[in-house]
Amino acid sequence: MPHDYDVVIIGAGMVGASLACALAPSGLRIAIIESVTLTNDQQPSYDDRGLTLSPSTKRILEQINIWSQVQAYVTPIKKIHVSEQGRFGFTHLDAVESGFSELGNVVIARSLGLAIHKQMSSFENVNLICPAELKHFQRTDSGMILEISHSGDIEKICAGLLVGADGSYSLVRRLAGINTKEHDYKQTVIVSNITTQKPNNSTAFERFTPHGPVALLPIDKNRSVLVFTVEGKNAEYYLNMPDEQYIDAIEAEFGRRLGKIEQVGQRRSYPLRFIEAIEQYQDQLVLLGNAVHTIHPNTAQGFNLGLRDVAGLAECIIDGIEKGRTIDDIGILEDYIKLRRDDQQYVMQFTNRLAHCFYNDKPLLSSARNVAMLLIDMLPDLKRSFTERSMGLAGLQPRFVRGQSL
Numbered sequence: 001m002p003h004d005y006d007v008v009i010i011g012a013g014m015v016g017a018s019l020a021c022a023l024a025p026s027g028l029r030i031a032i033i034e035s036v037t038l039t040n041d042q043q044p045s046y047d048d049r050g051l052t053l054s055p056s057t058k059r060i061l062e063q064i065n066i067w068s069q070v071q072a073y074v075t076p077i078k079k080i081h082v083s084e085q086g087r088f089g090f091t092h093l094d095a096v097e098s099g100f101s102e103l104g105n106v107v108i109a110r111s112l113g114l115a116i117h118k119q120m121s122s123f124e125n126v127n128l129i130c131p132a133e134l135k136h137f138q139r140t141d142s143g144m145i146l147e148i149s150h151s152g153d154i155e156k157i158c159a160g161l162l163v164g165a166d167g168s169y170s171l172v173r174r175l176a177g178i179n180t181k182e183h184d185y186k187q188t189v190i191v192s193n194i195t196t197q198k199p200n201n202s203t204a205f206e207r208f209t210p211h212g213p214v215a216l217l218p219i220d221k222n223r224s225v226l227v228f229t230v231e232g233k234n235a236e237y238y239l240n241m242p243d244e245q246y247i248d249a250i251e252a253e254f255g256r257r258l259g260k261i262e263q264v265g266q267r268r269s270y271p272l273r274f275i276e277a278i279e280q281y282q283d284q285l286v287l288l289g290n291a292v293h294t295i296h297p298n299t300a301q302g303f304n305l306g307l308r309d310v311a312g313l314a315e316c317i318i319d320g321i322e323k324g325r326t327i328d329d330i331g332i333l334e335d336y337i338k339l340r341r342d343d344q345q346y347v348m349q350f351t352n353r354l355a356h357c358f359y360n361d362k363p364l365l366s367s368a369r370n371v372a373m374l375l376i377d378m379l380p381d382l383k384r385s386f387t388e389r390s391m392g393l394a395g396l397q398p399r400f401v402r403g404q405s406l
């Protein structure tokens with residue numbers, strides 16, 4: 001039986017939809033299956049959370065023609081100030097000092113989603129099937145047979161390669177029998193927009209507190225996204241308190257660096273869990289994005305890492321096909337993992353260490369954290385290498401990240 005599609009992607013969240021855009025110019029026949037429409041309030045990928053896009057992400061989005069559509073909605077980060085509540089140590093990163101035009105950009109997830117979907121819909125060889133849900137799949141000698149529930153019917157389609165970009169609780173991962181390593185951080189992130197008395201001057205703030213990090217990301221002159229981490233058991237208390245009381249609670253943690261907090265918008269909550277798939281690929285199947293690694297948002301790396309994986313997978317598929325491989329050749333996926341493993345491991349370990357190290361009140365650890373922050377602040381080479389790593393520019397990176405086309 002011939003394949004209906006070369007590649008079927010489950011999940012048109014930020015990662016799956018970006019992969020469709022990266023692969024589409026190759027002419028491959030692509031289907032992307034999504035259960036929740038883009039404009040639905042329950043859409044998990046495209047809500048009002050502020051995302052920090054690293055410079056590596058900007059380069060990839062430029063290469064897949066999305067950056068020009070989202071540029072009007074992003075705010076550059078020129079400086080980052082990192083500190084710990086009640087301690088002397090702090091570090092600051094400055095774009096100009098580091099030789100970059102910006103350290104990152106902040107965008108509301110919904111605006112990015114609209115841009116990615118607009119670009120995706122411009123390709124005739126990409127078929128978005130939505131609302132529709134993967135129910136089951138089966139490997140046969142001639143390809144992957146997927147059962148999709150769509151408009152009340154079960155439709156069968158045959159794919160050369162199945163990509164599971166279906167989020168943290170991935171059905172593709174479960175149906176493939178892939179186990180996970182998981183850890184409950186027992187923390188909940190509460191995200192809201194705030195208006196401050198003083199302008200943020202394109203500065204992002206990250207402050208570590210005993211109950212998790214508090215971050216402010218600039219989105220406009222006097223408006224920032226507040227990412228407030230609390231112990232999971234206290235989440236309801238913070239979510240339900242009146243605005244004035246919530247403002248007092250934020251100011252108690254964060255101080256008045258940007259003057260008085262004048263207004264706070266709607267609060268949304270995200271319980272935090274680390275999830276890592278033990279296997280990333282099998283014959284004719286690969287996991288991407290949150291389906292393969294769901295990480296703590298303290299380093300703002302989840303989507304950035306997922307997008308570099310998208311760039312790596314697209315490169316290995318297109319190179320493989322140019323060399324005469326077929327889309328179901330497992331060699332493509334082996335090349336992909338070789339290209340991506342180091343960066344993935346670095347980001348996951350760094351993010352986890354930061355989450356464990358700062359969410360800890362041991363006096364020795366606390367002194368070590370302060371010394372580390374001061375050292376980073378005082379040693380320009382260390383600071384530069386740290387900055388490049390955080391930007392996703394260090395080490396072996398896919399061609400898109402190096403500013404090259406496929």
Ligand SMILES: Cc1cc2nc3c(=O)[nH]c(=O)nc-3n(C[C@H](O)[C@H](O)[C@H](O)COP(=O)(O)OP(=O)(O)OC[C@H]3O[C@@H](n4cnc5c(N)ncnc54)[C@H](O)[C@@H]3O)c2cc1C
Nearest residue numbers: 011013014015035045052134166167289290300302303304
């Ligand atoms: C509070 C917070 C702040 C964050 N900040 C940042 C940041 O600043 N920078 C950064 O890089 N990252 C950040 N992240 C991480 C980032 O949001 C995620 O890494 C990213 O959204 C993952 O996208 P995804 O497409 O892999 O998964 P998802 O966004 O979960 O998308 C999965 C999609 O699959 C669909 N789906 C699921 N099952 C099925 C099925 N059976 N059939 C069909 N469709 C299905 C879902 O409807 C969904 O649309 C943050 C995360 C949080 C929680």
